[in-house]
Amino acid sequence: MNVQTIQVNVPAVEKDAYPIAIGEGIIPEVLSDVRSKRPKLRAFVVTDAAVAGAGHLHTLLGGEKVGTFVIEPAGEASKHIGTVTAIVETMEKAGLGRDTVVLALGGGTVGDIAGFAAAIFKRGVPVVQIPTTTVAQADSAIGGKTGVDSLISKNAYGVFWHPAAVYIDVRTLTTLDERQYRAGLAESVKHAAILDAEYFEWLETHAETILKRDMQVLGRLASMNCTIKASVVEEDPTEKNKRRILNYGHTIGHAVESASGYELLHGECVAIGMAAAGQIETELGLVGDNRLERIESLLKGLGLPTRIPADLPSARLIDLLRTDKKAMAGRPRFVLLERLGMALCRDGQWAHEVSEDTVRKVVKQMLDKQ
Numbered sequence: 001m002n003v004q005t006i007q008v009n010v011p012a013v014e015k016d017a018y019p020i021a022i023g024e025g026i027i028p029e030v031l032s033d034v035r036s037k038r039p040k041l042r043a044f045v046v047t048d049a050a051v052a053g054a055g056h057l058h059t060l061l062g063g064e065k066v067g068t069f070v071i072e073p074a075g076e077a078s079k080h081i082g083t084v085t086a087i088v089e090t091m092e093k094a095g096l097g098r099d100t101v102v103l104a105l106g107g108g109t110v111g112d113i114a115g116f117a118a119a120i121f122k123r124g125v126p127v128v129q130i131p132t133t134t135v136a137q138a139d140s141a142i143g144g145k146t147g148v149d150s151l152i153s154k155n156a157y158g159v160f161w162h163p164a165a166v167y168i169d170v171r172t173l174t175t176l177d178e179r180q181y182r183a184g185l186a187e188s189v190k191h192a193a194i195l196d197a198e199y200f201e202w203l204e205t206h207a208e209t210i211l212k213r214d215m216q217v218l219g220r221l222a223s224m225n226c227t228i229k230a231s232v233v234e235e236d237p238t239e240k241n242k243r244r245i246l247n248y249g250h251t252i253g254h255a256v257e258s259a260s261g262y263e264l265l266h267g268e269c270v271a272i273g274m275a276a277a278g279q280i281e282t283e284l285g286l287v288g289d290n291r292l293e294r295i296e297s298l299l300k301g302l303g304l305p306t307r308i309p310a311d312l313p314s315a316r317l318i319d320l321l322r323t324d325k326k327a328m329a330g331r332p333r334f335v336l337l338e339r340l341g342m343a344l345c346r347d348g349q350w351a352h353e354v355s356e357d358t359v360r361k362v363v364k365q366m367l368d369k370q
């Protein structure tokens with residue numbers, strides 16, 4: 001073949017950094033802060049009907065007229081590509097261009113949808129994340145994963161698009177429904193279990209005040225979660241290896257979520273998944289301490305489940321585990337603990353293959369017989 005080859009050297013991604021501001025009642029200052037830092041950009045807000053209905057959109061805008069897209073219905077049902085095209089086209093109709101900054105005000109679904117829309121609008125404009133749920137403040141607003149679901153799977157469309165800034169106003173959590181509030185706390189337990197034993201202890205002693213939504217305690221919770229998640233993301237921004245530890249509790253968790261037909265909330269399933277990971281560690285002879293009791297007791301104290309509902313089809317669960325994104329050659333892989341506060345790393349790997357027999361045994365043990 002007579003071909004001429006020209007090599008194009010693409011420089012490594014620019015070094016970048018973004019601030020996370022955490023406080024109580026800070027939302028009214030966000031718009032002016034964003035404008036002062038990016039005076040040439042025009043703001044466009046994406047939120048959802050429930051967040052707007054709870055008054056947070058009004059608090060953010062303070063009566064100012066700013067281009068806004070309100071996702072309806074709120075929640076996972078709207079996390080599809082149709083919502084993204086509607087947002088992009090609304091921005092175009094408003095005459096916005098590359099001089100746009102998108103403000104994502106809401107939970108993880110709003111953050112994922114708006115972040116993805118910002119990433120593809122005119123080849124990418126900045127997004128500012130303003131998370132309003134326990135899931136989003138602990139997890140989804142930080143780390144740059146954005147995307148939407150396809151008809152076949154969750155987050156099938158997606159890119160890494162790191163936020164330009166994150167503003168966490170813990171006061172927004174006061175309007176969140178109790179079940180959603182508790183479910184999101186599972187991600188905090190996850191962070192503590194994989195990386196920080198002292199934080200785990202703090203969660204144990206503060207479980208009651210966390211459930212009472214004490215503002216000071218919530219501020220500390222947010223800052224611990226952000227510090228831990230940021231440290232993992234900084235080390236492995238595109239999940240080539242260590243970032244996988246954030247999937248602790250998510251292997252069986254995702255399968256339970258899907259088998260429940262999304263009746264169970266994500267965080268509830270992660271709680272079940274962490275308890276399951278502990279049972280697997282026990283089966284593999286990796287546990288010489290009382291960590292499983294402590295994890296289960298903290299989860300229960302936070303009002304989270306630790307058993308698989310008995311009516312869930314276990315055969316379907318096993319099937320789903322074979323197709324989990326961490327599975328290799330149909331064999332599911334699990335993030336496990338070395339000890340409380342430290343995930344297990346073997347031969348440089350953070351996700352571990354577990355035999356189907358062991359998984360079946362654990363699933364059987366975990367089915368709630370009561």
Ligand SMILES: NC(=O)c1ccc[n+]([C@@H]2O[C@H](COP(=O)([O-])OP(=O)(O)OC[C@H]3O[C@@H](n4cnc5c(N)ncnc54)[C@H](O)[C@@H]3O)[C@@H](O)[C@H]2O)c1
Nearest residue numbers: 050051054074075107108109132133135140145172175176
């Ligand atoms: N990008 C990531 O790294 C990442 C990480 C974890 C989860 N996620 C994604 O996040 C989504 C789940 O996020 P979520 O649990 O925040 O769900 P969500 O955004 O659907 O919020 C849950 C419900 O609470 C409402 N709500 C949000 N904030 C409120 C408030 N302050 N007051 C009253 N109501 C409020 C929402 O409108 C919605 O109805 C999933 O799609 C998941 O895939 C992404």
Ligand SMILES: [Zn+2]
Nearest residue numbers: 187250266270
């Ligand atoms: Zn999660």
